[in-house]
Amino acid sequence: MQFQFTPIGYIHSCYKDRFGTPRQPHLAPDSWAVLKLRPEFNLREALDGLEGFSHLWLIFVFHRNTNRTVKAKVHPPRLGGAKIGVFSTRSPHRPNPIGLSAVRLERIEGNELFLSGVDLIEGTPVLDIKPYLPAADSHPEARGGWADERADTRMPVSFAPEALASLETWLDRLGRGPEHLERLKRLIVQTIQLDPRANCYKGTPDEPHPYTDAYGFLLEDFNIVFQLVDDGALVVAADPWTL
C-alpha cells in the first residue's frame, strides 16, 4: 500500500546546499526561508488565522538525498562515528524521507510565508503546514535518550580581514544596509560554530584534515570558506557565487 502526496509549496532558503545546513532549526536563529505556496489553493482562505501563531510545523521531503538504499543504522554527527538506529535519529536517510521542523513564522504576504530559525535547503518541497500548539506539542520534560548526553558543542568563529572586507563590499554593491551585514555575520557564526563537517572529514589528532583543510558552503549570495585553526574556525573567504 502506498500513499501519494503533492507538495503544497516550495522553500526558498538562505541555505543553498546540504553542506552547512543545520541539523535542527533552532540551532541557527538568524537563518531564514520563504515558503512559497502553490497559487492554485485558495490561499487567503486556507491561511486565515495562521498569522496568530508564532511557530509552525513544516512537514517536508528530504529532496536532496542521494542514497538509493536506506541503512538500518546511521552515524549522527553528535555520536562522532558511532552508529545508532535510524528511527532514534532525525537523519534525512530514513525509510520515508520525510522531514519535520518547528520554525518561527515572521509574517505572511500573499502566498509567501516568511520563516526564521530553519534547517531547510533551497527548493525543499513542503507537504503540510500545521500550527504549533504548545499544549499538544511542547514537552520540555521529555527524556531525550542518547541525544541528551550529547549536547551540541560550539566552537569560536572569527573572520579574516579579507573575508569581512569582501562581505562589506559586495553587500554594499547589492544595496544591502549595515543591519544585513550584522545579521549575516551572526548567521555565519551560528552555522559554522556547530561544525557542519561530516564525521569522516573531522580526522584524528594525528591527521586532523584527511581530505581538505578548507570547507565552503553557500549562504545567501556568498560562498563562505572556513578553516579550522587552534580550537576554532576562521572564515577565510566570502565571495559572491550569484554574480
Added chain:
Amino acid sequence: MQFQFTPIGYIHSCYKDRFGTPRQPHLAPDSWAVLKLRPEFNLREALDGLEGFSHLWLIFVFHRNTNRTVKAKVHPPRLGGAKIGVFSTRSPHRPNPIGLSAVRLERIEGNELFLSGVDLIEGTPVLDIKPYLPAADSHPEARGGWADERADTRMPVSFAPEALASLETWLDRLGRGPEHLERLKRLIVQTIQLDPRANCYKGTPDEPHPYTDAYGFLLEDFNIVFQLVDDGALVVAADPWTL
C-alpha cells in the same frame, strides 16, 4: 511533482472508530496504541537507541477521511461553528492528509512499540517515527493563535449503575483484573469529558439534541453509549462489541 511513501507499520488502538478519538494526543493520557512495524525492516537495528526516549513523533496518514475534496476553511470543534483556514488547524481534512502526534513511548517488544497518550484510530498507517528532541521541538513560549483563546473545556462524566456492572462483568469474563477496570473508567471519562460530538450534533438551547439523544463509540472491547444530562454526561451502556 508527486512523492510516494509506503507505511513502515500500522496502528492497533484503543480507539476503533473516528467518533470518540481525541483531537490531540495529550487529551487522553490513559489511551493506548501499539505500532506494529513491518517485519521486512531490520528492526532490531533500526530501533536501536529509541528506548531511551520518553516521547516520539508519529507521522501518519488520516486513512479514515471520507471527504473527496478539501475545503480551504474548516470548522474546528473548539470554534463552535466558526470557520478558519485549514492550515491554521490540525484538522484531518487537509490538502495532504498527513497527521503529526507526539506520543509517549512505554516500551518496545520486538517489532511492537507500545504507546500511550494517543489520538490514533485502529489501522492508521504510519509513515515515520522520530525521537522527540526537547531542544528542537519544545517551545512552551509559542503563541497559539486562536487556539490559545479557546481552551478545551471538560464536562463531568458519571456512570449509570448498569453500565458499570456491564464493564465489570465483561472485563471479568475477559480475564482482566481490577486495574484494567479503573484504567478503562478513567479513559472513558477522559474521552467523553472533551465532548467528542461534532458541532452539528450539539444543537441549540431550544433544540439541544437535534439528531439523537445518545452517542456511542467503540473503545477497546466496548461500545460506550452516553447521554447529555444537566451539565455533564452519563454513560448509560457499555456492552462488548467484539464477542
